[in-house]
Amino acid sequence: MNLPPLVQTFVLHFGEMGGRWGVNRTVGQIYALLFVSPQPLVADDIVDALGVSRSNVSMGLKELQAWNLVRLQHKPNDRRDYYSAPDDVWQIVRTLVEERKKREIDPTLSMLREALMERPESDYERHAQERMRVMHELMDMMSDWYDDVRRIETERLVQLMKLGSRITRVLEAADRFNFMAPKKKKPTPGVADDASSDRREQRPGGDPDEP
């Protein structure tokens, strides 16, 4: 690997972090390299910069494409594939959250949905299923929330983040004015009607549970 020190540090760090982020070292490094590169790179540039095998780069790029983290483009009279990392860092965050949700949340949600349809055969199972119900309720809510929030434009999202916890003050005001109408909830699949999980949507006018 022969890179300016600043870039080298960055690339190596992403390599190490890669592991924690669910990709391997090379994938992390390739991404870091593309991220700081002023122009798109071809696979062989990456080989030279990182000192890994050509095939490894090929697989890494494939994975980054699966994660939607790199863009592939071409130049006239050149049939090599040029790769670059999109400029918009917010887009990266969205992509990352999206992909992790898909890999880490969704499978568990569907496992839980199925488990909740089983008939418990013992007190132990009954208790376990109750715990699963609570977990499902939470994850389902977060999943809905994400599907909802992802559609907010970046500008507004930034505004919201800068607001931080002061959002609660706005909320208090909203409480008083009763700004918001209740949201239509998607039908809860596979959960018996008597489930205590969606008491919250039974009548209009927000959530009187809250003081």
Add this chain to the structure above:
Amino acid sequence: MNLPPLVQTFVLHFGEMGGRWGVNRTVGQIYALLFVSPQPLVADDIVDALGVSRSNVSMGLKELQAWNLVRLQHKPNDRRDYYSAPDDVWQIVRTLVEERKKREIDPTLSMLREALMERPESDYERHAQERMRVMHELMDMMSDWYDDVRRIETERLVQLMKLGSRITRVLEAADRFNFMAPKKKKPTPGVADDASSDRREQRPGGDPDEP
């Protein structure tokens, strides 16, 4: 492993997911088992339930403690360690986010902070550093946001999540009324004063950048 089918599915699933969540299979399984268990368990219970070695359980429990995901307690006249998973699923989410931030965000933030203090020696490095600055700005903002939001009580958080994207409507109203005062920003460490990154706090009265 000899568990009721419902529990077994759950435990095995968490074992598989463990990998994606940054812990190994055994740790995932132990946590799942504790989560559905009606009473606290001792290490040997876990050995019996999961069919893994005693030492593996010991290491797994140690890791779960490092993650703050299990509680250790004792019973009178019994010096074995009893472990349980806290009931409050929201607490679990908070813990998880907290720990992942600590492991996945904070190290990168400090690497970036250091990189931004270096003097670029070439156009390439100059460009790379600019990219790092943008990334740092984003991560720093998210980090601040999290530090801020984590202190909101669960009830309010639930309320906010149920509101989802409708929060923007409340925001629009807030825009008009100019409800929120600007937040005091912590001093940006290591970044030169001329950094364009905190234009936002220079004068009171919210963010006139936004239309």
Add this chain to the structure above:
DNA sequence: CCGATATTTCAGAAAACACTGAAAGTACGG
């Protein structure tokens, strides 16, 4: 269709990681 240039696939080598059993460590009651 051929030769040149690019990319992908894949079997096996190398490296990283998880798990075990044996041994060492700790804490308590007598």
Add this chain to the structure above:
DNA sequence: CCGTACTTTCAGTGTTTTCTGAAATATCGG
């Protein structure tokens, strides 16, 4: 202190993941 009951550590082994080089596949201009 000694023995017992319990927990932790760690070197070695087994398993999974990553990486490589060689071969296969694809695409283009002529």
